[in-house]
Amino acid sequence: MTSAARTRAANVPAVRPSAIAGYEDWPAYVREHPRHEASTPAAQEFSDALGVPGGGALPAVTVHWEETYDGATTSQLSWQLGFGPRTTGWLVRPAGSKGPLPGILALHCHGGNKFGGADRLVELPDTHPSAAAARAGHYDGRALATDIARRGFAVLAHDTFGWGSRKFDLSTPPWRTASATAARQAQWREDGVVPSDADQYNAAAGFHEDTVAKAAGLLGTSLAGMVAHDDLAALDILAALPDVDQDRLGCIGFSGGGGRSLALSVLSPRIRAAVVTCMMTTFESLFPAYLDAHSWLLQTPGLWKLGDWPELTTRAADARFLVQYALADELFPEDGMRQAHRILESLHAGSGRYTGSFRPGGHVFTAAMQDEALDFLAKTLAF
Template identity: 45%
Template sequence: MAVSGQGQPAARTYRHLGAFSPLVDLAAARHGLFPDVSPGPDLVAGIRAALGVLDLDAPRAVVTERRWRDGDLLGEEVSWSVGFGPRTRALVLRPAEATGPLPGVLALHCHAGAKWFGKEKIADGPAAAAEQVRALRRRLYGGRAVANELARRGAVVLCHDVFCWGSRRFPLADMPDRVVGYADDQRRLAELAGRPLDEVAHYDIAARFHEHVVAKYCGLLGTSFAGVVAAEDLAAARYLRARPDVAADRVGALGLSGGGARAALLGALDPGVTATAVIAMVSGYADLLDAHVDAHTWLLYPPGLTTRCDWPDVVAARAPAPLLVVYAEHDELFPLAGMRRAHRRISHHYRALAAPEHYTGAFVPTGHCFAVDTQELAFAWLDRHLGLTAR
């Protein structure tokens, strides 16, 4: 064991903290990071308080913008207000021939460092998907529109834009000059290199840095970036359960990466969510300290949350509610040791409640993506717990 000059064990050095690494131990001693907690109402209340979740009630002034049929699917585009910012746009997809109330699933779009598009990343409307969307799907979703594929299995699937994405994105004109100026600089460099950026790529560069600004505003207002996103997802879940074609007692949430963080928070905070599937977004927090912090969104780091619990505790906060966590073994954004630690912790929570069968932790040999085989695994799991109608 390495020792310091005073004969004490040397503090661990973290790659992105360097000489400041002792801050970790000091903070842990002062605040009690990642405490040992158990699922239940107290934990859920603590998570809600740490996030500063706003109470948005149900969506207001819901409008059906258009309807269409695409072969075996019926689609609707709906919009609503959450009381601030532009109207939320959402797609609702369901099997064309199904009758009676069906299970509902909130398909939550990912982050992916791309905010020009939201719901379109995983859901097809009546128009062809943009090439930028098709490229993202090839990289992250096996080329599929996941929401449409899930609807074909027999669910009413809701896919909505959320705070800062798609119809809910900030216009460049409202971003600080420094943020837009940085994106402009990157566009000029790309042009000089013979790789010009289109409007979408230019916007996404700005939006990536703008998230830090938005997170500051959220903190100033007593909430958090994750808290605002969670509030909008909670409102969307209320809308889905209120639809006459949805069986309100059979509603699930599913998401990859940033969408997985959204699913985890929604599953923790909403007792009306029956089953939650989190794809490639779970690790113990302590394992992220060594060079895995920078890659992630503010959705994963609500200030103050780590003094109340670890991230796996959030994911399992409503145990024994059915939970699927998919761990991508070759995920470049999460260390395998952290995934394994999270799996052990979640398993412990479910065993302690005598419900180990309600938790499925699946390790798959992929990188950070929601591959077709993994989608089918998740669809089958949702079928077991929600009773999808297609067979």
């Protein structure tokens, strides 16, 4: 054996790391639950384009703790889906409320932060620094789910596939992820940066998302399809809670969470009100300069064949939409947002199903936008 070959052999682990650590049971689950059954042919086409797997029975929910602070009662919940790690979620309600309350599923953003998930949306006694940073950077410092609950809603915020409690185990990253992460770590050392555990995980997870998307495609699904699977399960859990009025359900999300909000409104006829914030444009406007601004959560292969992103709203059974645009959004060109707005106005003319709102500023769910969204939810869900 040559010296170079011996060096290569010494650097190769005896056991090849798993590319889907923590999710080794994922392929079997998708084979056993190949297809979500949607309520209409139009919704089924969308579901099949994303490759949304079917769900199992409603999972048992465990309540871990409950605390009341400043007008809101927060309960930490968890449940086990049919694959991968256990899901953590938080149910937030007005303190002392008597049901049934209108229910809202609060959908966290992508944000390049997979170390955490829905904790960025909830006031917690021990908020992790990464959640606090996400809240400060993307939500104007507000805990969105808790603020919604104080307005009279029961709000469920959950970690979805690949985030927080549902993240992949990257303690021994697969080879491509390890190689890319090593370069990032070298740059940190050169810059004198001491990364936190969250920084290191998020760097690895950013590279690993390509591997997850590759695995999902091989299994006949997609990153967005797997996220939608988890969101549909959470919606079923919310609807089944005794203090929730299952006939008055809505969802809200910013950025990647806004895309999840649109997807959920199409996939489930339960949704009556959907807020899509900083996640609306035309697909054409992403070419050629804006593709790299977005993750696999938006860019599902072949999705454009079903129509443009704003046109997907017509596949929702009965949802009303508030779509909020930020005029200086770094992730979307202004002309793409305005074209999407014109398409939506045309598609829903006279129906009252679409409200578009343009605001100054960048890719942030500002306090003013959140107030507008809460007013929309209250009015649409009529209480």
